[in-house]
Amino acid sequence: MKKYELIVFDWDGTLMDSEARIVACMQLAADDTGCSRPADAEVREIIGLSLEKAVSLLFETRDQEEVSTIVNAYRDHWLGDNVPHSRLFPHANEVIALLEEDGYLLAIATGKSRRGLDKVLTECGLGPRFHASRCADETFSKPHPQMLEEILVDLDTEPEKALVIGDTEYDMQMASNARVDALGVIHGVHSEARLLQHGALGVLRGLDELPSWLQQQ
Numbered sequence: 021m022k023k024y025e026l027i028v029f030d031w032d033g034t035l036m037d038s039e040a041r042i043v044a045c046m047q048l049a050a051d052d053t054g055c056s057r058p059a060d061a062e063v064r065e066i067i068g069l070s071l072e073k074a075v076s077l078l079f080e081t082r083d084q085e086e087v088s089t090i091v092n093a094y095r096d097h098w099l100g101d102n103v104p105h106s107r108l109f110p111h112a113n114e115v116i117a118l119l120e121e122d123g124y125l126l127a128i129a130t131g132k133s134r135r136g137l138d139k140v141l142t143e144c145g146l147g148p149r150f151h152a153s154r155c156a157d158e159t160f161s162k163p164h165p166q167m168l169e170e171i172l173v174d175l176d177t178e179p180e181k182a183l184v185i186g187d188t189e190y191d192m193q194m195a196s197n198a199r200v201d202a203l204g205v206i207h208g209v210h211s212e213a214r215l216l217q218h219g220a221l222g223v224l225r226g227l228d229e230l231p232s233w234l235q236q237q
Contacts, residue, residue, distance in 0.1 A: 024181055024183045027119060029129075029185045032068065036140060036144070049091075052093040053093050067131075067209050070131050073161045075087050111226060126150045127151060130154070130156065131190075136155075162188075163190045163191075163194045165195075179200045182200045188210045192215055192218035203221055
């Protein structure tokens with residue numbers, strides 16, 4: 021009998037190697053709006069949060085008009101073709117297919133907008149494999165547990181039967197706040213030590229390690 025029935029994945033930094041694209045789009049948005057261009061490391065620090073929250077923290081502003089202007093500039097670049105598109109991490113397709121074949125329910129809890137998530141799911145072809153998803157423009161931003169709690173309700177799953185996979189402390193905190201176990205991946209933006217500090221049961225070096233980890237539970 022499997023310990024978990026539902027696997028909830030973060031998207032950016034967990035299934036898709038989108039760090040470079042996010043950094044480039046945020047820096048271009050700063051250029052477009054006359055803001056100081058943030059350093060790469062500064063942008064990486066806010067990956068995983070909702071776009072509005074990320075912009076507010078990154079540019080140290082609570083002015084909603086300024087936040088909206090930067091957000092819209094970012095989205096123009098993200099949804100356009102002037103910045104190279106991101107790719108799935110190695111083994112993502114195969115692992116998702118294997119988990120589906122093994123009978124797991126699969127879901128996504130992401131800081132992306134619904135429009136942004138739908139776009140990348142269509143481009144990579146993974147959309148039909150997921151049973152549910154929540155985006156940051158539909159619920160509170162991570163680390164608030166709302167998006168995860170709604171997925172649990174949608175898929176009629178008890179918290180102890182779910183597992184979150186993510187690359188940031190925000191994923192780990194969201195899971196903890198919803199009383200759900202979490203596992204980190206270290207090919208994203210936060211370190212192994214940071215993931216463990218914020219509640220990860222363990223860490224994966226790559227997605228290909230996930231099936232064997234699940235078998236050992």
